[in-house]
Amino acid sequence: MTFDPLDWAAFAAVGRSMVDDMAGHLATLRERPAWQPVPAEVREALRQGLPREGQGLETCYEEFRRLVLPYTNGNIHPRFWGWVQGAGDPHAMLAALLGAGLNPMSAGFQQSAPLVEERVIAWMVELMGFPADASGVLSSSGTMANLLGLAVARHARAGFDVREQGLCGQPPLTLYCSVEAHGWARRSAEMLGIGNRHLRRIPVDALFRMDLNELRAEIRADRASGFQPFCVIGTAGTVNTGAIDPLEEMAELCAGEGLWFHVDGAFGALARWSENLAPLVRGIERADSLAFDLHKWGSLPFTCGCTLTRHAEEHRAAFALERPYMAPTERGVLAGGVPFADLGIDLTRGFESLKAWLCFKTHGFNAQAAMIEQNVRQAQRLAALVEASPELELMAPVSLNVVCFRYAAADAGGLDALNQEILLRLQESGRAVISSTLIRGRFSLRAAHVNHRSTDADFDELVRAVIEIGKDLT
Numbered sequence: 147m148t149f150d151p152l153d154w155a156a157f158a159a160v161g162r163s164m165v166d167d168m169a170g171h172l173a174t175l176r177e178r179p180a181w182q183p184v185p186a187e188v189r190e191a192l193r194q195g196l197p198r199e200g201q202g203l204e205t206c207y208e209e210f211r212r213l214v215l216p217y218t219n220g221n222i223h224p225r226f227w228g229w230v231q232g233a234g235d236p237h238a239m240l241a242a243l244l245g246a247g248l249n250p251m252s253a254g255f256q257q258s259a260p261l262v263e264e265r266v267i268a269w270m271v272e273l274m275g276f277p278a279d280a281s282g283v284l285s286s287s288g289t290m291a292n293l294l295g296l297a298v299a300r301h302a303r304a305g306f307d308v309r310e311q312g313l314c315g316q317p318p319l320t321l322y323c324s325v326e327a328h329g330w331a332r333r334s335a336e337m338l339g340i341g342n343r344h345l346r347r348i349p350v351d352a353l354f355r356m357d358l359n360e361l362r363a364e365i366r367a368d369r370a371s372g373f374q375p376f377c378v379i380g381t382a383g384t385v386n387t388g389a390i391d392p393l394e395e396m397a398e399l400c401a402g403e404g405l406w407f408h409v410d411g412a413f414g415a416l417a418r419w420s421e422n423l424a425p426l427v428r429g430i431e432r433a434d435s436l437a438f439d440l441h442k443w444g445s446l447p448f449t450c451g452c453t454l455t456r457h458a459e460e461h462r463a464a465f466a467l468e469r470p471y472m473a474p475t476e477r478g479v480l481a482g483g484v485p486f487a488d489l490g491i492d493l494t495r496g497f498e499s500l501k502a503w504l505c506f507k508t509h510g511f512n513a514q515a516a517m518i519e520q521n522v523r524q525a526q527r528l529a530a531l532v533e534a535s536p537e538l539e540l541m542a543p544v545s546l547n548v549v550c551f552r553y554a555a556a557d558a559g560g561l562d563a564l565n566q567e568i569l570l571r572l573q574e575s576g577r578a579v580i581s582s583t584l585i586r587g588r589f590s591l592r593a594a595h596v597n598h599r600s601t602d603a604d605f606d607e608l609v610r611a612v613i614e615i616g617k618d619l620t
């Protein structure tokens with residue numbers, strides 16, 4: 147018995163029609179709603195029992211087309227700017243096919259997959275301005291990429307062997323991020339045993355950037371009280387407003403204080419790919435560790451996060467294990483060992499790097515940079531449209547690609563509830579998908595733009611739709 151098809155030619159024909167259908171689907175996205183809810187009958191149809199008997203590829207594919215394909219969350223649509231979700235590059239769909247076909251175990255071994263990942267990491271090191279001997283690894287997400295960076299920081303700066311001893315009986319480690327930092331920081335403090343209460347949230351200035359006087363004061367107070375500060379987290383592109391912390395000053399402060407400087411650049415770090423935008427994130431190249439996603443502004447399909455650190459030795463030391471069943475050999479399949487398994491948590495790793503390698507080589511980084519510039523220009527244009535519309539109010543300065551605004555032509559007391567209703571009606575209309583957040587406690591609509599399919603006209607439609615819905619409701 148085998149899972150290989152009995153008839154390879156018939157199998158390939160189904161595969162070809164899948165590629166044809168998906169290309170057709172992507173080419174006609176504009177003709178469909180940006181999002182539609184999953185109908186009750188589709189939910190019911192998907193609630194199937196255990197398929198003990200095989201149903202065949204054609205039947206499953208027909209079900210996929212009917213029950214799965216139309217009901218995704220919409221991020222591939224040209225008018226989707228909800229949360230920070232990349233639209234996906236169709237070329238990576240082909241890379242995923244090739245990668246899954248080859249199915250190499252990509253932790254290392256003497257084979258092509260780790261060489262491809264090494265190349266992708268080397269490109270990222272160069273683009274981010276890190277030293278050529280910096281170390282890096284791809285992982286599943288921004289959350290994971292940041293967690294890995296913080297794990298290296300903890301290992302390098304705890305002042306004791308944290309892997310061996312754990313944190314029990316040691317002075318409590320503290321670390322610092324702004325109040326605008328993403329939830330990954332809390333998740334990481336919890337997972338690394340540091341504890342949420344030891345993650346200090348530092349207030350921000352009028353541009354939502356960390357206030358460094360407050361940071362200095364907090365570090366001083368912690369030291370005086372017997373805590374052990376070890377790491378400062380800067381954000382390049384906050385999730386709420388796209389604000390960029392004063393990275394250069396933070397790097398300076400960390401060097402002076404002997405603290406590890408970690409930067410979460412989940413999407414904002416990619417501004418450095420553009421010569422014109424790179425000054426916005428100046429200082430990122432001085433980070434001890436940097437995490438970012440290629441599935442956000444890099445447009446790779448989910449999922450692909452990346453961690454870089456200038457401390458290659460410490461990176462390996464934070465994770466390396468001896469594995470008698472995988473001891474490196476001089477020759478043979480295992481020659482070179484499994485280096486990527488020693489740079490993160492996963493042992494078995496897929497061939498995600500192929501998506502990055504194929505897309506970035508196909509387009510070139512000049513085009514990737516031009517796309518990021520296009521998105522920033524469109525975000526600024528959206529902000530200008532908001533400011534030119536008497537019904538709308540801009541809720542935060544636009545630092546990069548995130549525009550926070552709301553419908554404000556109504557009684558100020560009810561604006562939070564009104565905008566929540568506008569948001570839901572807009573999504574349900576299928577005209578566009580944006581999301582929301584709180585800006586200084588006030589409900590705000592939020593468009594986070596990492597979409598390579600959007601045109602200026604798409605943003606005109608967004609503004610029109612929000613005003614129309616707002617007028618209908620008031």
Ligand SMILES: Cc1ncc(COP(=O)(O)O)c(C=O)c1O
Binds near residue numbers: 230287330410413451
């Ligand atoms: C600034 C920032 N950091 C971290 C993350 C987490 O990334 P992921 O969702 O890939 O885990 C996000 C997600 O939007 C983000 O915006």
